[in-house]
Amino acid sequence: MLGVYFDNAATSYPKPERVIEAMRDYFLNVGANSGRSAYHHAQEASRIVFETRECVAQLIGAKDSSRVIFTSNATEGLNMAIMGILNEGDEVVTTSMEHNSVMRPLRYVEQTRSVRIKTVQCSQKGELDPDDVKRNIGLQTKLIVMTSASNVTGTLFPVSEVSRMAREFEIPMLIDAAQTSGCVPLDVTKDVFDVVAFSGHKGLLGPQGTGCLYIREGIDLRPIRYGGTGSHSEFEFQPDFLPDRYESGTLNVIGIAGLGAAVNYLLEKGVENVRAGEEQLMESLLDTISHMEDVTVYGTGDSRYRTGVLSITIDGMEPSEVGYELDAHYDIALRVGLHCSPAAHKTIGTFPEGTIRISLGPFNTEDDINLLCNALDEITVRK
Ligand SMILES: Cc1ncc(COP(=O)(O)O)c(C=O)c1O
Numbered sequence: 001m002l003g004v005y006f007d008n009a010a011t012s013y014p015k016p017e018r019v020i021e022a023m024r025d026y027f028l029n030v031g032a033n034s035g036r037s038a039y040h041h042a043q044e045a046s047r048i049v050f051e052t053r054e055c056v057a058q059l060i061g062a063k064d065s066s067r068v069i070f071t072s073n074a075t076e077g078l079n080m081a082i083m084g085i086l087n088e089g090d091e092v093v094t095t096s097m098e099h100n101s102v103m104r105p106l107r108y109v110e111q112t113r114s115v116r117i118k119t120v121q122c123s124q125k126g127e128l129d130p131d132d133v134k135r136n137i138g139l140q141t142k143l144i145v146m147t148s149a150s151n152v153t154g155t156l157f158p159v160s161e162v163s164r165m166a167r168e169f170e171i172p173m174l175i176d177a178a179q180t181s182g183c184v185p186l187d188v189t190k191d192v193f194d195v196v197a198f199s200g201h202k203g204l205l206g207p208q209g210t211g212c213l214y215i216r217e218g219i220d221l222r223p224i225r226y227g228g229t230g231s232h233s234e235f236e237f238q239p240d241f242l243p244d245r246y247e248s249g250t251l252n253v254i255g256i257a258g259l260g261a262a263v264n265y266l267l268e269k270g271v272e273n274v275r276a277g278e279e280q281l282m283e284s285l286l287d288t289i290s291h292m293e294d295v296t297v298y299g300t301g302d303s304r305y306r307t308g309v310l311s312i313t314i315d316g317m318e319p320s321e322v323g324y325e326l327d328a329h330y331d332i333a334l335r336v337g338l339h340c341s342p343a344a345h346k347t348i349g350t351f352p353e354g355t356i357r358i359s360l361g362p363f364n365t366e367d368d369i370n371l372l373c374n375a376l377d378e379i380t381v382r383k
Contacts, residue, residue, distance in 0.1 A: 003331025004368045008361030009151050009179060009309045010335055011201045011208055015262060019206060022261035026254050034253050035230035045253050052260030053243070056212055059204075059263050059271070060196070061187035069213040069246045070256060074178040075101040077197030077213030080246060081174045082106060082145065084221025085195075090142040091116045093133060095157075096347045097126050097150045100340045102176055106145070116140070122347050126153035126299050130161045137169055145174040149184070152344040152355065153299030154282075154309030156184070160191050167192065172219055178202060181212075183278060183307055185271045194219050203274075205266065205362070206259030209252050215242070225249070274362045278308035281360050281369060285310060288373045294380050298348050298355060308360030311350070314376070317383050319356045322376075330375040334358055 005013045026048065032041040034049040049070070057065035071077045082105040086092060092106060096119050109115040118136040122128045133144065144166050149156045159175050166173040172194045177186065182203025188196055193216065200210025215221060226238050227248035239245055266274065282303040290297050294315040300306055314322055323336035337354040338345055345351035358372065 002333055004333065004364075004371055006332065006334040006358045006360065006364070006368070006372065008202065008364075009339070009357065009359030011199075012203065012205050012361045014363055015205055015207065015258070016265040018261040018265060019258045023207065023254050023258040026257040030253075030257075032253075033230075033250055034256075035251070048257045048260060049251060049253060052256045052263065055260055055263040055267060056204075059186075059267060060181070060214060061189045062214055063189055064217065066242045067215050067217065069215065069243050070251055071197070071211040071213050072209050072252065073201070073211040074176065074197050074199040075211075077211055078102055078145075078174070078176055079105045080213055080224050081195045081197060081215075081221060082109060082143070083224045085143050085172060085174070086113060086115050087142070088113045089115070089140065091118060091138055091140040092143045092145060093118045093120065093136045093141055094144070095120045095128055095133075095146045096122050097128070097152070097155070097157075097344045098145075098147055098341065099151055099176065099178065099344075100342070101178070102145055102147070103343060119343075124348055126150050126155040126344065126348055128157050128162075130158050130165060133162050134165055137165075137171065141169070141171050143174060144171055145176065147176040147179065148186075149179040149307045149309070150299070150341070150344055151179050151309060152311050152339055152341050152357065153348060154179075154306040154311075154359075155299050156180070156305050156307065159193075163191055163193055166194070179307055179309065182266055182271060182274065184275055188214055188216070192216070195221070200255070200259040200262070203361075204259065205262035207255050210255040210259045213246070215246075221246070223248070269362075277362060278360050279303045281364055281366065282306065282308055282310065284366060285358065285360075285369050285373070288369070289376070292373070292376065292380065294383075295376070298350065308364075310358045311348075311355035312358070313350060313353075313355055314380055314383070317379075319354050322356050322379060325379050326372075326375055330371065332372055332375055 034045040177198040181198035200206035229244040319336035326332040
């Protein structure tokens with residue numbers, strides 16, 4: 001058991017008890033592949049996959065669950081969308097706050113398909129002005145891709161506004177919702193979002209190795225993987241219906257079983273309640289931490305416009321030193337450094353050392369916040 005865990009932006013911990021039970025139950029009592037056979041264990045596996053898909057669809061407001069594709073993480077979904085949409089000579093508009101899971105596939109298509117990347121510069125607080133996106137849209141723009149919230153500053157991005165703009169220009173928009181799914185309410189139907197990639201193992205509280213890609217009706221991605229789906233096995237061509245078009249190969253059924261239990265937990269609790277709890281904890285954290293001597297806080301100070309992610313630095317100390325002290329002497333786990341987002345650190349002025357990132361989850365308490373703040377107090381006095 002970990003002491004105090006503040007690395008929920010990387011992966012959430014702990015998981016609801018029912019996630020562990022569902023995974024254990026799958027391994028003990030089911031075990032089979034989904035979508036392949038008719039014996040009752042296999043049907044049970046297919047039922048688990050179907051029900052999890054329905055639960056995720058319900059959580060994100062998708063009317064048709066077949067448009068929810070299971071992936072192994074947010075990165076896979078982002079790759080599927082970027083590789084599946086962009087062609088030779090296209091332009092893509094993105095922001096200066098993106099994670100490498102967006103930037104690296106973009107750099108790959110820049111090198112291999114001569115795709116031109118237009119990067120919208122965000123403010124030093126990590127905020128995006130939607131008008132700057134508009135100014136960067138050109139005739140060759142074939143995709144807009146941006147995060148729903150920064151994994152460095154926690155700043156929420158105006159994805160609804162940009163999505164409306166993208167629709168006016170008839171350009172598909174890809175949202176990297178890794179940092180908001182399960183933590184901030186999302187309704188893909190109300191907002192008419194085109195393509196949304198998210199992790200199953202962060203805010204959704206499922207196990208590692210799970211993620212989803214939502215694809216709106218009318219949007220087609222060229223698959224990046226082809227192979228067996230268990231459907232239309234008489235044909236050597238990839239099925240054109242969803243989800244099979246994008247789900248070749250054996251699914252991570254045990255992970256999906258855990259994800260289903262996690263999403264059920266969230267549906268019962270309500271994402272708006274998770275959000276309210278994290279907002280309250282963030283207010284307490286900001287209240288104390290922003291008054292600490294030698295501590296610099298990044299991003300907006302208003303918890304309504306941020307997620308449960310906070311980056312700080314301490315004058316005269318490397319983030320890695322602070323991370324080590326917290327782990328070794330206080331059993332407090334958090335992440336330090338660049339958090340896979342070098343561009344974001346260049347934007348906020350913390351490159352190359354990075355920051356100390358405190359990322360809250362639904363199981364953190366005021367006591368955890370007090371323990372962290374007291375530890376930081378002691379560390380800064382000792383330095
Ligand atoms: C903003 C953002 N995008 C993408 C990812 C990648 O998520 P995953 O690890 O599920 O691939 C992360 C993970 O930290 C993230 O914070």
